[in-house]
Amino acid sequence: MKYPFHFISLGLVLLLGACNWHKSLEPEALTQLYSEPLSPPDKPLRVFHIGHSLVNRQMPLMLENLAGPGHEHRSQLGWGASLKSHWEPSVPINGFEVENAHERYQDARKAVASGEFDVLVLTEAVEIKDSIKHNDSPRYIREWTRAARAANPQIRVYLYELWHHLNDPKGWLERLDEDLGLYWEGVLLAQGLAHGDTGGPVHVIPAGQVLGRLAREVEARGGVGEMRSREDLFYLSEKGERDMIHLSELGNFLVALTHYAVLYHRPPPVVPPPIIRADGTTMPPPSPELFRLMSEVVWSVVTSYPKTGVAQKK
Numbered sequence: 603m604k605y606p607f608h609f610i611s612l613g614l615v616l617l618l619g620a621c622n623w624h625k626s627l628e629p630e631a632l633t634q635l636y637s638e639p640l641s642p643p644d645k646p647l648r649v650f651h652i653g654h655s656l657v658n659r660q661m662p663l664m665l666e667n668l669a670g671p672g673h674e675h676r677s678q679l680g681w682g683a684s685l686k687s688h689w690e691p692s693v694p695i696n697g698f699e700v701e702n703a704h705e706r707y708q709d710a711r712k713a714v715a716s717g718e719f720d721v722l723v724l725t726e727a728v729e730i731k732d733s734i735k736h737n738d739s740p741r742y743i744r745e746w747t748r749a750a751r752a753a754n755p756q757i758r759v760y761l762y763e764l765w766h767h768l769n770d771p772k773g774w775l776e777r778l779d780e781d782l783g784l785y786w787e788g789v790l791l792a793q794g795l796a797h798g799d800t801g802g803p804v805h806v807i808p809a810g811q812v813l814g815r816l817a818r819e820v821e822a823r824g825g826v827g828e829m830r831s832r833e834d835l836f837y838l839s840e841k842g843e844r845d846m847i848h849l850s851e852l853g854n855f856l857v858a859l860t861h862y863a864v865l866y867h868r869p870p871p872v873v874p875p876p877i878i879r880a881d882g883t884t885m886p887p888p889s890p891e892l893f894r895l896m897s898e899v900v901w902s903v904v905t906s907y908p909k910t911g912v913a914q915k916k
Contacts, residue, residue, distance in 0.1 A: 625796045632792050633908075635803040640758065640911035642867035643720070646672025649865065650713050652746065653725025654683040655848060656764055659704055659880050664858035667877045669866060676719075678702060678710035684727040685742035704880075714746065717753035721865060722746065723807065725762045728847075730785045740793035744800055751801035758805065758911070760864065761790060765810040767846040768836055775832075778814040787909070805911040807864045808903055809857045816856060816899045827892030828852075851885060856896055863904045867912045870897040 627635075646669060651657050662675045678688060681697030688695065688710050713719060724746055727733045734740075747759045763786050766777045786806070795803060817832035828834070835853035837845040849857065855877065859870045874893055877885040888896065905915040 627792045627796045636908045639913040647720045649675045649721040650719045651677040651723045652688050652710050657725050661854045661858050665861045668862040676708035682727050684737040686737040714750050715753050722750045722759045728764050739790050743794035747800040760805050760807050762807045763810045769846050778810050806909040809860050812860045812903045827889035859900045863900050864910045869901040
């Protein structure tokens with residue numbers, strides 16, 4: 603059967619477009635994008651968070667308390683929301699009305715287009731394999747980054763590396779070890795940055811790596827302070843039921859410390875400042891012994907992973 607030329611041409615265009623969309627950087631080329639660290643910021647930052655309940659309302663407030671006067675944040679969240687759902691008007695954001703019913707909410711598309719933010723933190727939905735398969739994660743990392751840098755070429759864009767369910771059949775620590783290179787770098791970054799049109803790399807906030815490192819350290823020592831095991835990083839209900847993916851206050855604080863170290867290129871403070879919760883109450887600080895270990899782990903991970911953009915330890 604013979605096909606009209608215009609059908610053949612259209613088929614070639616679609617095929618080439620599909621192939622081009624899924625082009626990917628080789629590991630060496632991706633690594634090269636991060637060969638030079640970013641300069642430390644010289645002022646408090648205005649940060650916009652796009653994501654879901656693993657961002658939540660409390661963690662960015664903890665970061666604001668850590669950073670001190672002048673740091674500001676806004677966010678757009680949902681329930682298990684993908685970057686695609688935040689970008690595409692036709693894709694609903696589950697839980698939008700509930701998760702954004704607070705004074706720090708701002709429309710994500712308008713916020714990014716304003717050029718008024720210094721930092722954009724992108725958070726993809728997990729299970730990360732499902733997001734890659736169904737939500738075209740690399741494409742929307744590229745879309746958000748291109749839009750942010752079109753409005754503000756100096757904006758710093760970060761990918762917030764997450765974790766999976768504590769009871770994952772493959773193993774929680776095993777998934778953290780494997781998924782960083784396999785999915786977060788090997789797909790999200792390698793494909794999202796492969797077109798060379800994002801105005802620079804997307805750096806990484808390695809929260810999953812920090813959670814895993816602290817869990818290993820604490821468990822190897824038989825407990826440190828009030829933390830006995832990885833389970834203490836996850837939320838425990840009043841009924842004594844452990845949440846398998848949402849963090850406890852301690853876990854959220856560790857993630858906030860990681861954001862602080864990456865965004866400000868500073869180790870966590872020697873003594874934690876007062877952390878004000880969303881309801882106005884003050885969070886009890888971790889014990890000095892545990893906080894010291896948390897700080898050491900955060901800074902060690904951040905300064906031994908060039909994709910954070912922070913100068914690496916010698």
